Amino acid sequence: MIEYKDITKVYGEDVKAVDDVSFTVEDGEIVVLLGPSGCGKTTLLRMVNRLESITEGDILLDGKSTSNLNEIELRRGIGYVIQSNGLFPNMTIEQNVTIVPHLLGWDKQKKEERYQKLMKLVGLDVEDFRKRFPHELSGGQQQRIGVIRALAADPPAMLMDEPFGALDPIIREKVQDEFLAIQKELHKTILFVSHDINEAIKMGDKIALMKDGQLMQYDTPANILQNPANEFVTQFVGQDRTIKSLSIHMVNDIYSQNKLKENKKLAKQVSLNTNLRDALGAILESKEQAVTVVNGQNETVGSLDFDGINQFISELTS
Amino acid sequence: MDSKKRITWIVRIIVYLLVIAFFYWTITNEYFNYITENIDQFKVLVREHLQIVGLSSGMALLVAIPLAIFVTRPTFKRVESLVSTLVNFGYTIPNMAILALMMGFLGIGFKTAVFALFLYSILPIYRNTVAGIQSVNTSLIDAAKGMGFKPSQILFKVELPNAAYAIIAGVRTAVVINIGATALAYLIGGGGLGNWIFMGIKVFDNSILLSGAVTVTLLAVITDYLLRAVEHIVVPKGTKR
Ligand SMILES: Nc1ncnc2c1ncn2[C@@H]1O[C@H](COP(=O)(O)OP(=O)(O)OP(=O)(O)O)[C@@H](O)[C@H]1O
Ligand SMILES: [Mg+2]
Secondary structure, three states: OEEEEEEEEEEOOOEEEEEEEEEEEOOOOEEEEEOOOOOOHHHHHHOOOOOOOOOEEEEEEOOEEHHHOOHHHHHHOEEEEEOOOOOOOOOOHHHHHOHHHHHOOOOHHHHHHHHHHHHHHOOOOHHHHHOOOHHHOOHHHHHHHHHHHHHOOOOOEEEEEOOOOOOOHHHHHHHHHHHHHHHHHHOOEEEEEEOOHHHHHHHOOEEEEEEOOEEEEEEOHHHHHHOOOOHHHHHHHOOOHHHHHHOOOEHHHHHHOOOOEOOOOOOOEEEOOOEHHHHHHHHHHOOOOEEEEEOOOOOEEEEEEHHHHHHHHHHHHO | OOHHHHHHHHHHHHHHHHHHHHHHHHHHOOOOHHHHHOHHHHHHHHHHHHHHHHHHHHHHHHHHHHHHHHHOOHHHHHHHHHHHHHHHHHHHOOHHHHHHHHHHHHOOOHHHHHHHHHHHHHHHHHHHHHHHHHOOOHHHHHHHHHOOOOHHHHHHHHHHHHHHHHHHHHHHHHHHHHHHHHHHHHHHOOOOOHHHHHHHHHOOOHHHHHHHHHHHHHHHHHHHHHHHHHHHHHOOHHHOO
């Protein structure tokens, strides 16, 4: 758990980068720090592991004030990923991945086991990459290594500053999905900086939306989309917030309200955990303009058409 | 083959031909017989020469690298421009003038020569080490800090390995220049192969002159190759592209 308590940061004499921000990141949650450039996201993130000093207020990690902890130990206990991956060019992939365990003095066998496990986690070949150097990897591969390096000592919390920001859209989608799958297993407590609303909706359990150092709204993606707290949030979320909210709801949300149409055998089918954006895509592509909905056991539980989605969304936003 | 490569090759062949012609000329004129006839003195001069180079370069290394590390520490960043200005200024004084100046303080002899060349070797090593460390990507330092590296670990595991190429390049430049400059040590009674070079000039004897000068050149070339080998070992593989 990471608790921000009335945090203010002033650079130099009068640059107020963060202005009296308070919120809590619960265990196992991804909180996305979102906002336009210069709003203080990076500053807010870097105060957790004390790469930036705190001007006023306190940050608690699992209930303990970070200001009392040893700086070096604090940092070794928190994963840290940055946009330009920060892999060390002088070290092999293996050395990069196991650097924190190395600093912590793990023995060779434990490091090796960890290395193998982490590489498998992101689907990279254990032997093929072991002795390679960072510049011999693609951008996507480098970023995956950056992520597992941060996971190496199994820290409960992770700080990620636009970790996928430098990747092209297709690779980014893939790495995001991969990371979400990993998070489903590992349940880390994660602060994730982004300036992309779509990434925030996708990755965040909650979003902290910032403007000029102030916290505008701290809420779930659904609530940010459906109940923007003020004019700024509305604008930042954009005119197409209805479409965006499609991607955070599942077919299952309609099913659980008992609002699917009757069972029908149609050409296309979707599962309950398909998001509504993809479901809508399938509906529009289908000949019948409707799709069959199946559950995990592949049993038909109903059907869905454009009206069904439209009704669900308009009830949400009304 | 692109034109740049072709030009390099042409230049290289011309240089090789010139070198071969030069040695043909010197050997047919039996200029190097002076070495075999005075082999004992030759050995003494070479040893002196190498001693002066070794001592002055070694001391320069021991001063310049720590100094460069010191001024690139975050806490001491403010003195960096001051120290660099001073070191740069020292280098603008011609080496003849340094020799003359040193003579004023230390008198004539081996020590003066070593000290003057030591001063003269500091700059290339210092400047390259500072530049090398400063050119290490700041995101690497940030990542290292964020993962809990101690300041000494940042220096030894990140900054120095990634600056190694630049540092060695500075050392190579300094030592090779030093080998040539050591020929001047003779002028202040420092010994070394300068003895023969200046004697050759004085008595218009190509044989003595070339026996000294060619040996100095060979020493420089061989040392450069040796330092390249060191570079190959010391510079981490991943930082070479
Ligand atoms: N070291 C510093 N010294 C002075 N001002 C700084 C420093 N670092 C950041 N700032 C200022 O603090 C404010 C917040 O910066 P910060 O880097 O946290 O923004 P950000 O939200 O991460 O922006 P971006 O999306 O562009 O990365 C900006 O106005 C910035 O100019
Ligand atoms: Mg930032």
